[in-house]
Amino acid sequence: MSRFLLLLAALIGIGTASPAAAYWEYGHQTVAAIAYRNVTPQVRARIDALLARATLLDTPTCPARTIEEASVWADCIKTLGPRFSYAYSWHYQNIDICKPFDLNPPCRDGNCVSAQIERDMKLLKDRKLPLRERVQALAFLIHFVGDLHQPLHAGDHNDLGGNQVKTSYGIFTSKRLNLHSVWDGYLAERAISTPPSPVRRYSAADRASLSAGSIEEWSRENWEVARDFAYPAAVGSAMCTAPAHPGKLSEAAIETLVPVARQQVVRGGLRLARLLDEALG
Template identity: 30%
Template sequence: MARFLFVLLLAFSLVPQPAHAWGRLGHRLVAALAWDDLTPQARARIAMLLEGEADPTLPGIASWADELREHDPDLGKRTGRWHYVNIAEDGCHYDAATHCKGGDCVVEAIRAQTAILADASRSKAERLQALKFVVHFVGDVHQPLHAGFGRDKGGNDFQLQFDGRGTNLHSLWDSGMLKAADLEEAQWLQRLRAIPLAVDLPPQPLSPPSAQWAEASCRIVLRPGFYPSKATIGDAYVQTWRPLAEEQLRRGGAELAVTLNAALSR
C-alpha cells in the first residue's frame, strides 16, 4: 500500500499543475514597483488598511487572490473567472457583453474592486479585500496569456519541454522564464526599475483602462513566434521573449501605482 501511494504521489508531481499569473515572485515584483510610485497619501491609506496583516506590505498581499483556492475555496471559486479574459479568438478586441458576462473577468473585476477601494463609506474589511484584488488583478492582466485564447485555457493546454522538464506555455510565462534568470527579488527589482516605459502614463480616472491593458497584453500573444513551433524549447525562446515579460512586469507596476493613487490620494 505504501509503495502504491508513493508511486501515485510521484506520478502526480510530474503532471504540470494549473498556473497562476506571474507566480508569487512576479506578483511581488509588480507590487513592489507600484509602491515606488505611490503618493504619500496613498501609502498612508494602504498602511492603515494593511494593519494586522501577517505581512503588511503590498508585496505581502500580492498573491492573496491565488491563495484563496486553499484558504477560502468558496470565495476562490466565485472569483476564479476574475483572473483572466479570453479575447484572442476575437482579434484582441474586448467586448463586455461577449467576453465578460456578469462582470466575471479581469477587466471588470479591476474596475469594480477599484471602485470599492476608493469608496470611503465602505468598511475597512471591504476596502482591504478590494486592495488585495486590485494589486493581484492588475498584475494578472499584464501577463499576456491572461488575455489570450480560451481554446487552450490561456496556454495551459499548450504542452512544452523546457530545461529538461514538462511544462506548458502559461507556466513558462508565469515563472519559468523568470526562474531561468536565477536572480533574487532585490536583483529583479533593480533590473526592472532600469527599464524605461515606452509611453508616459498620464493620471487616470477612478475607472482604470483595464480593457486597454487586456487588449495590449493579448496582442503580444498574437505575435509571430509567441507560440513555439516545436514542443521542446531552449534559451533562444527565453532570450527573445523574456525582455517583453520584464517590460510587462514593469508596466504592470507603473499602472498599478497610477490606479492606487487615483483611488486613494483624494
C-alpha cells in the same frame, strides 16, 4: 551548468505541482513592490494603514499584512474552498488570439479580470464602505493588475490560457510544463532576476508613458503580447491555421522573450501605482 539552470531544473522537477512556486509569488510580488516604490508617500501610508487591518479579512492562513503578501492573497484564498469560489473567473479573460479583439464575451456579467479591476477601484475609492470591503478590494486590485499583465491571462486559443499547450523550455522538458506555466514562472523568474532589478523608483517620464492608457487598452495590449510573442515563439506563426501540436521554446527564443516578459512586469507595477494613486490619493 549555470546556477540558474540548476535552479530551473529543480523547479521543473518540483515547482509545477504548486502554484506558489513560480509567478504566483515572484511575479505578483515584484509587480506589487514596483507599485509600492512608485506611489506617492501619502498613498504609501494609506496602503500600509489599510493592510494593517488585514485581519478583518478573516483569512489567517492567507495573510495580507504587506503589499507583497496582499499581492498573492487572491491566489491563496483558492485553498479555502467554496468561501471564495465566486472569484475564480476573475483572474483572467481568455480572448482568442486568432479572432478580432473583443472584450465583451469573456467579461459578460463582469466575471473577468479587467472588469474586476474597475470594480475594485470603485470600492477602494469609496470611503463610506466598511473597512473590510476596502481592504479586500485593495488586495484583489493588487493581484488582478498583476494577472492582467501575464499575457496568458489576457489571450489564448481555446486552450485555457496556454495550459493545454505542452512545451519545452530550453533543454528542459516535463509532462507538467506548458505555455502558461512558462510565462507564469520560469520565464518570469528569468526576466525579473536579470539585472538591473526592476524594483526601483522610475522617472516621472517613465511612469507617465508606461502607465498611460485605459484598462481596456491595457487588455488589448496584453492580448497582443500573447498573440505576437507568447504563442508564436512556442508553436510557430501558423498557430491559427495549422493543427495544434506541442510547442518548443529554444534558448534563442527565450532570449528574445526575456525583455518582453520583463516589460510586462514593469508595466504592471507602474500601472498599479497609477491606479493606487487615483484610488487613495
